Amino acid sequence: MGRAEARRARQRGARRAETGGAGIRRFFTWKRLLGTFFGCCLFAMGAFYVIYLLVPVPDPNEQATMQSNVYKYSNGKILARTGEINREIVGLDKIPDEVEKAFVAAENKTFYEDSGIDIKGTARGVLNTLAGKGKQGGSTITQQYVKNYYLNQDQTVTRKLKELVISLKVDQRMKKPAILAGYINTSYYGRGAYGIQAAAQAYYGVDAEKLTVSQGAYLAALLQAPSQYDWSVAGATGRELVKERWNYVLDNMVEEGWLPASQRAGQTFPVPQEPKAAPGMEGQTGYLVEAAKQELMDRNDISEKDINAGGWTITLNIDEKKQKQLVKAVKRQLEDHLDRKTNKVDATVQAGATSVDPENGHVVALYGGVGATEHWLSNATRRDYQPASTFKPIVFASALENGSRTQDGNEIGLNTVYDGTSRRPVQGSDTPFAPQNEDDRSYGPVTVQQAMNKSINSVFAQMIVDVTPAKAKETALALGMKDSDGFVETPAMTLGTMGASTWDMAAVYATFDNHGKKVTPTIVKSAEHKDRVIEPGESVGAQVISRESADTVTAALTGVVKNGSGHEANTSAYQAAGKTGTSENNKSAWFAGYTPELTTVVALFGEDAQKGKQVTLTGTANSGRANGGGFPARIWADYTLRALGGGSDARFDLDIAETAAPIPTATPTPTDEPTRTESPTGEPTRTQSPTPTPTPTRTPTPTRTPTTPTPTPTPTDDPTGEVIGGGSGEPTGEPGGNGNGGGGDEKPPKP
Incomplete structure (x- = not known):
C-alpha cells in the first residue's frame, strides 16, 4: 500500500469514528432521556392502576374474629377457656x-x-x-x-x-x-x-x-x-x-x-395500675394460665400477641389431683389458721409453692396465692424475696464439687468440723463478715451435718469463704437459680440474700433429687395451633454437678428432716430430704424438700400490697415467728403425703463418698429449751445435758481453734467476737439488717 492509500484509509477511519460518536450523542439526548423517564412513570402508574383494580378490599382478618384458647390439665380435662378478644x-x-x-x-x-x-x-x-x-x-x-x-x-x-x-x-x-x-x-x-x-x-x-x-x-x-x-x-x-x-x-x-x-x-407521667386477671381467672386458674403463657413466650418463638390471637390448645403438665391437693394443703395448714379480716399480720401473709417431678421436670402443681383475681402477682414465680437458708445446701454442694478445703486444709464433707460460735468473724475473706446465729446462740465445734440440721449461720458463712462466693454463685446458676442485681458475690450470700422464686428453688432441689442432672421446670406439655405444633424440649439436661456431690447433699438434707429444723416434714410414710429457711426480719419463710419421686418448695411472704413493701411474718396466726420449719414445712408434708397417695416405699439411691458416712444423728444441742438453775450469786444460769459427740471419719479440726480442746456440742451463752459487717454494712442478710441472717432460726425437735 502506498502512502496515499494509507492516508485515505486513516481519513475514512476518522470519519467513521466521528459519525459513530455523533450517533451515540444523538441517541442519548436530554429529550430522549426525559421521554424515557416519563414513559417509565406512565408504565408504573399503569401497572399500579391495574393492581388497584385487581386488589379488592378483603374481609376482616382472623384476628378481627378471634378464637378462644383452650387450656387443659395433663389428663386432657379442660382447665380454662381464654383468649376471646378483650x-x-x-x-x-x-x-x-x-x-x-x-x-x-x-x-x-x-x-x-x-x-x-x-x-x-x-x-x-x-x-x-x-x-x-x-x-x-x-x-x-x-x-x-x-x-x-x-x-x-x-x-x-x-x-x-x-x-x-x-x-x-x-x-x-x-x-x-x-x-x-x-x-x-x-x-x-x-x-x-x-x-x-x-x-x-x-x-x-x-x-x-x-x-x-x-x-x-x-x-x-x-x-x-x-x-x-x-x-x-x-x-x-x-x-x-x-x-x-x-x-x-x-x-x-x-x-x-x-x-x-x-x-x-402541668402534665405528670400517669403510672398505670398493676395488671389484674381477666374475668374467669379466679383461684389458681389465672396463675396456671399465666405461667403457661410466659413459658411459651420465654422458651418458644411465640409472642403474647400470637397467643392472645387465639386458636391454641395448650396442654399443661399440671396433674389435676396433685393441684387440688396442694390447694387443700395450703387451706388446711395455713388459711384455716389465719384471720385475714381483723388481724393485720394475717392480712399480709402470702403463700406460694411449686411442685416438680424430678425425673422429667414437669411442674405437676403450682400455688400462686389466694386467687388470681384477688392477688394477680404469682407467689410461685415472683423473685422479690430472699430464699434465706435454703441456699446453704448450694454452698455445701459447691464445696463438694470444687473439692474445697477449710482454712486448716481439711477437705469439706458431712463430718468436717466447723466452729459454730455466733458472731464469729470469718477467716480468709477480704470482706469482714460475722453473722449472728438464731437467738445469738453459740454451739462450739460442730460437724457440717449438725450445722445443716440446725442451720447454723456462722458455719456456712465460713464455708462460703472456703469455697469462695464466686464458685458458690457459679454452682447456684448451674443448678437453676437466676442471676439478679442482688446476687452479689460476698460472704453474706451464704444466707440467701438474693431474690429467688419457689419455681427457681424447685429447679435447684429437683436437680439434687435427680442426682445432679439439671432439671428445668416446665409447665407446658404441648401447644397446638391450626398451622403449628409446639412440643417443649427435654427438661432434664446434662450433669451439672457430680452424682456424688448431689447425693451427699441429699444425705445431709435427710438429716435435716429426721433430726433438725425440718422435723415437721418427717414421717414413716415416705423418705424425705429438705431444708428450712427464714429471711432477715422474718419477711419470708421457706421449706424446700423432696422425696425420690417429688420435689416441692413452699414459701410464705409478708407483703403489704397497699404500701408496696415487704413486712414481717412474725405473729402469723398469733404463733410467734413464722419460720420455715412451721407453716411451710407443714404445708409441704400435708401435700406430699396426699400427692404420693398416702405414702411411698421409694428410697433415695445415694452414691456418696465413704468419708461422708455415717450420717451423724445427734443434734449439736440436747435441747432448745435449757433449764435454769440458781448460781451462788442468785443469778439464773443455763445448764444443758451433754450428748455423745459424733465420731467423724476425718480429722475433726475446726476452722477456728475452739476454747475447748475436743469437739463438744455444748453451746455457750457467751458469744465471741463482735458483729462485723460486710463490705457494705451488711452484718448478715439484707442491707441494714439486724444480724439475724438469712436462716438458722428454725428449731429442731426436742430430744
Missing part, C-alpha cells in the same frame, strides 16, 4: 377529643390531610424489608388500621403493596373519624387488651371516656411496643423509653395546637 368498640364520641388527638400526634400528624398513604415511608419499609432489616415504621394511621383489620403483621413486599392499595381505597370510602376510630379500636395495647376501652380498663381502671390527656398519651405511646413499654414489667430502659415517647406525644400536640402549652407544662 375489646369493646367505642365511638369517637366516647373518647375525649384530647385523647383522640394524642393518637394522631403519636403516629401520624398529617392524618387529617393525607390520602391514607405515606409513599416515602412505605418505600423505605419495602426497601428495608428487601434488605432484611426487619420491621420498619413509616405507615400512616390508615395503613396501620388496614394492617390490623384486613391484613396481618407479616413484613413482606407483597403485604406492603396490598396495604398501600387497600389504604387508598379505604381512605376514599371512609371518613377520617371512622378510620381513626377503627385504628384506636383494633390496636393491641398489651395485657390482653384490644381497643382503647379495654386498654383504659386494663391500665387505669376507667372507661375510655374518663381518660385524661396524660393517660391517653401513655396509651398512644404504648402502641409502639406494648410489652416493652408496660410500666409494670418494663425494665429501667423500657421505662425511660416510654417516658420519652410520652413526652414526644404531648410535645407534638402542643406543636399542632391541640394542647395549650400551659396545660402541657
Whole structure:
C-alpha cells in the first residue's frame, strides 16, 4: 500500500469514528432521556392502576374474629377457656377529643390531610424489608388500621403493596373519624387488651371516656411496643423509653395546637395500675394460665400477641389431683389458721409453692396465692424475696464439687468440723463478715451435718469463704437459680440474700433429687395451633454437678428432716430430704424438700400490697415467728403425703463418698429449751445435758481453734467476737439488717 492509500484509509477511519460518536450523542439526548423517564412513570402508574383494580378490599382478618384458647390439665380435662378478644368498640364520641388527638400526634400528624398513604415511608419499609432489616415504621394511621383489620403483621413486599392499595381505597370510602376510630379500636395495647376501652380498663381502671390527656398519651405511646413499654414489667430502659415517647406525644400536640402549652407544662407521667386477671381467672386458674403463657413466650418463638390471637390448645403438665391437693394443703395448714379480716399480720401473709417431678421436670402443681383475681402477682414465680437458708445446701454442694478445703486444709464433707460460735468473724475473706446465729446462740465445734440440721449461720458463712462466693454463685446458676442485681458475690450470700422464686428453688432441689442432672421446670406439655405444633424440649439436661456431690447433699438434707429444723416434714410414710429457711426480719419463710419421686418448695411472704413493701411474718396466726420449719414445712408434708397417695416405699439411691458416712444423728444441742438453775450469786444460769459427740471419719479440726480442746456440742451463752459487717454494712442478710441472717432460726425437735 502506498502512502496515499494509507492516508485515505486513516481519513475514512476518522470519519467513521466521528459519525459513530455523533450517533451515540444523538441517541442519548436530554429529550430522549426525559421521554424515557416519563414513559417509565406512565408504565408504573399503569401497572399500579391495574393492581388497584385487581386488589379488592378483603374481609376482616382472623384476628378481627378471634378464637378462644383452650387450656387443659395433663389428663386432657379442660382447665380454662381464654383468649376471646378483650375489646369493646367505642365511638369517637366516647373518647375525649384530647385523647383522640394524642393518637394522631403519636403516629401520624398529617392524618387529617393525607390520602391514607405515606409513599416515602412505605418505600423505605419495602426497601428495608428487601434488605432484611426487619420491621420498619413509616405507615400512616390508615395503613396501620388496614394492617390490623384486613391484613396481618407479616413484613413482606407483597403485604406492603396490598396495604398501600387497600389504604387508598379505604381512605376514599371512609371518613377520617371512622378510620381513626377503627385504628384506636383494633390496636393491641398489651395485657390482653384490644381497643382503647379495654386498654383504659386494663391500665387505669376507667372507661375510655374518663381518660385524661396524660393517660391517653401513655396509651398512644404504648402502641409502639406494648410489652416493652408496660410500666409494670418494663425494665429501667423500657421505662425511660416510654417516658420519652410520652413526652414526644404531648410535645407534638402542643406543636399542632391541640394542647395549650400551659396545660402541657402541668402534665405528670400517669403510672398505670398493676395488671389484674381477666374475668374467669379466679383461684389458681389465672396463675396456671399465666405461667403457661410466659413459658411459651420465654422458651418458644411465640409472642403474647400470637397467643392472645387465639386458636391454641395448650396442654399443661399440671396433674389435676396433685393441684387440688396442694390447694387443700395450703387451706388446711395455713388459711384455716389465719384471720385475714381483723388481724393485720394475717392480712399480709402470702403463700406460694411449686411442685416438680424430678425425673422429667414437669411442674405437676403450682400455688400462686389466694386467687388470681384477688392477688394477680404469682407467689410461685415472683423473685422479690430472699430464699434465706435454703441456699446453704448450694454452698455445701459447691464445696463438694470444687473439692474445697477449710482454712486448716481439711477437705469439706458431712463430718468436717466447723466452729459454730455466733458472731464469729470469718477467716480468709477480704470482706469482714460475722453473722449472728438464731437467738445469738453459740454451739462450739460442730460437724457440717449438725450445722445443716440446725442451720447454723456462722458455719456456712465460713464455708462460703472456703469455697469462695464466686464458685458458690457459679454452682447456684448451674443448678437453676437466676442471676439478679442482688446476687452479689460476698460472704453474706451464704444466707440467701438474693431474690429467688419457689419455681427457681424447685429447679435447684429437683436437680439434687435427680442426682445432679439439671432439671428445668416446665409447665407446658404441648401447644397446638391450626398451622403449628409446639412440643417443649427435654427438661432434664446434662450433669451439672457430680452424682456424688448431689447425693451427699441429699444425705445431709435427710438429716435435716429426721433430726433438725425440718422435723415437721418427717414421717414413716415416705423418705424425705429438705431444708428450712427464714429471711432477715422474718419477711419470708421457706421449706424446700423432696422425696425420690417429688420435689416441692413452699414459701410464705409478708407483703403489704397497699404500701408496696415487704413486712414481717412474725405473729402469723398469733404463733410467734413464722419460720420455715412451721407453716411451710407443714404445708409441704400435708401435700406430699396426699400427692404420693398416702405414702411411698421409694428410697433415695445415694452414691456418696465413704468419708461422708455415717450420717451423724445427734443434734449439736440436747435441747432448745435449757433449764435454769440458781448460781451462788442468785443469778439464773443455763445448764444443758451433754450428748455423745459424733465420731467423724476425718480429722475433726475446726476452722477456728475452739476454747475447748475436743469437739463438744455444748453451746455457750457467751458469744465471741463482735458483729462485723460486710463490705457494705451488711452484718448478715439484707442491707441494714439486724444480724439475724438469712436462716438458722428454725428449731429442731426436742430430744
